[in-house]
Amino acid sequence: xxxxxxxxxxxxxxxxxxxxxxxxxxxxxxxxxxxxxxxxxxxxxxxxxxxxxxxxxxxxxxxxxxxxxxxxxxxxxxxxxxxxxxxxxxxxxxxxxxxxxxxxxxxxxxxxxxxxxxxxxxxxxxxxxxxxxxxxxxxxxxxxxxxxxxxxxxxxxxxxxxxxxxxxxxxxxxxxxxxxxxxxxxxxxxxxxxxxxxxxxxxxxxxxxxxxxxxxxxxxxxxxxxxxxxxxxxxxxxxxxxxxxxxxxxxxxxxxxxxxxxxxxxxxxxxxxxxxxxxxxxxxxxxxxxxxxxxxxxxxxxxxxxxxxxxxxxxxxxxxx
Numbered sequence: 001x002x003x004x005x006x007x008x009x010x011x012x013x014x015x016x017x018x019x020x021x022x023x024x025x026x027x028x029x030x031x032x033x034x035x036x037x038x039x040x041x042x043x044x045x046x047x048x049x050x051x052x053x054x055x056x057x058x059x060x061x062x063x064x065x066x067x068x069x070x071x072x073x074x075x076x077x078x079x080x081x082x083x084x085x086x087x088x089x090x091x092x093x094x095x096x097x098x099x100x101x102x103x104x105x106x107x108x109x110x111x112x113x114x115x116x117x118x119x120x121x122x123x124x125x126x127x128x129x130x131x132x133x134x135x136x137x138x139x140x141x142x143x144x145x146x147x148x149x150x151x152x153x154x155x156x157x158x159x160x161x162x163x164x165x166x167x168x169x170x171x172x173x174x175x176x177x178x179x180x181x182x183x184x185x186x187x188x189x190x191x192x193x194x195x196x197x198x199x200x201x202x203x204x205x206x207x208x209x210x211x212x213x214x215x216x217x218x219x220x221x222x223x224x225x226x227x228x229x230x231x232x233x234x235x236x237x238x239x240x241x242x243x244x245x246x247x248x249x250x251x252x253x254x255x256x257x258x259x260x261x262x263x264x265x266x267x268x269x270x271x272x273x274x275x276x277x278x279x280x281x282x283x284x285x286x287x288x289x290x291x292x293x294x295x296x297x298x299x300x301x302x303x304x305x306x307x308x309x310x311x312x313x314x315x316x317x318x319x320x321x
Contacts, residue, residue, distance in 0.1 A: 005029035005080035007070035010088025065164030111155030111183025115192025127199035139189035169215030213301025238299035
């Protein structure tokens, strides 16, 4: 059994994957799981010395499925004590592997550790900058985290691993089960990965927000208390108030004005909260605007999930790049 293994996942990440694998050079056990790439990612990973798992395209691709099948491949290779799940568009910061293992060694009740993620090029677009702010989270005990995480293999097995049917927020869903199994989760106060969102177009941001909405609904169906506030805001600002605005335009100008005022108050509250969180005025204004707009693609994502569930359709990934 290895002490530490890395499972990287990707789909058409190209140069981003090359950077990820280069940052993991010298890893005791490195597995790359590919979801139908057509850009040479598989050959690139083999050249980097990774054990490659190619997912069967007959079943829908999801990040959760890739992580799950990566772990199963690791078990067939002899397993590991600690497993670092990392996305193929992330460069791992030097020293994080050693520091995460030390934290897990020091506390046997700790089932998962993560660290700080940041964007490689936050200044490349407003969308990258939005992502960079999204990653800012305080260190300490946590309830959930994103997809970059180091998990104690024993804890992973006890929690049941990733659910391959969950197409978004699958990391949150796994963390909830891990905590439910009695394990502690912690964010270390150290840099972990540098992410490359590579978002330069509004359409990419929109698709990503649709995917988030799907996650709100699907994970909420599995864990009703989680994402409850997010779902309420989407229903209110993405559906109820727009319908009220339409009704006001037909029957009552005062109702229409009231709805517009509610949107304005919500925007100002968001901008003020972001300013208090340390954002500059310009960035807070942008962030608040996109937070307000996100309720509409979020609603599409939620409705997509409910439609798929009602029809018993496959839960397929929603890609933005």
